[in-house]
Amino acid sequence: MAIFSIARGKNYWQIVARYPHCDLVRKDDKKQIINWLMKLKGIAFNHAQRTTDKLIELAHLAYPVVSCSDIEVQQAKYYAQRLLNLSNQRQRIITKMVKLAKTLPNHDLENLESIPGFAQTTAVRVLAELGDLRRFSNPNKINAFIGIDPGRYQSGEMESNLSITNHGNAVACKLLYRAIGQIDNAAKTNPCHIADYYESKKLSSQTKGFKKIAIASIHKLIRTIYALIINDQPYDYNVATHNQKDFSRN
Structure with a gap:
């Protein structure tokens, strides 16, 4: 209308x-x-x-x-x-969730909120769907839990079979998929290495397969979330870009 x-x-x-x-x-x-x-x-x-x-x-x-x-x-x-x-x-339920998350003996909520484009509602919903990420030994196990086929994910390369599988947590997957758009929009004033990757892949893509680019970006987001939770630290663009360069060289 x-x-x-x-x-x-x-x-x-x-x-x-x-x-x-x-x-x-x-x-x-x-x-x-x-x-x-x-x-x-x-x-x-x-x-x-x-x-x-x-x-x-x-x-x-x-x-x-x-x-x-x-x-x-x-x-x-x-x-x-x-x-x-x-x-x-x-909104009343979200408010209760935030109150509960703030009583936990960690800074998970605050650390997720520090990601550009991650509003408090997004952060607390991601925590609710994923639970305590410390129970996962590495980010790839979070991918499996959510239901994202890792395909080939090395130095930003993507194979044609990169996709979302039929199993896993569909709600968490949808949350993270939408979060990529939020991060990209926020990057206009608050830079994020995930938005940098997303935009660079869109520009260099020979096709209009932006969904696959978003899925690949979710992989980066999961790695970022996992690192912030495990290390109990807020997001820092300079640290993230530095770590990204080191990861690419390896």
Whole structure:
């Protein structure tokens, strides 16, 4: 929907819950909509004004096939509110997970949060899925636990069979896959050797097989996570790039 360009996440679904039909937008005047939007998190006056203008524009362009009192509109409102409730429940669970992680006799959570692009939510979810990484004797065993086929992983080389297998922890795999994108985005202001590798492989790739490049990047991320946990140290870009050069020479 066009409204995605001006509202995302919880704010988007709160707008859908309040205005699931164009006639509901038309019933409120501009000032009412602006004042309501400003009650949402992160929306100041200018943002609220732009969003209101867009809502009104879309409301006048729409040609609904049902009235605002029909069951379909009520269902849209119900499901939007259901998503909001689930989002709030998820946040409460994440908060409990963070509180529990901070009571552990180590700095695992803080060390993972130090990786560029690793927000606290990502860090605590990775810890929850992988558990205590000290039980693994090397990073390759973490690969097997997650379900990533190591293929050929030497000096950044990748064979065509590099893939995600059908066994392993699919949730952890998805988390780490998404984390590569987060790390790459964060690298614009906070450099990371994993983002360097990902971008260099994309530029040098003869095909559009970015998924395989992301999987290879997950290998580097797993090695990094393992090193931070085992050595109980935060991420340092200079140390990581130095170690990467030593690894490549070996």
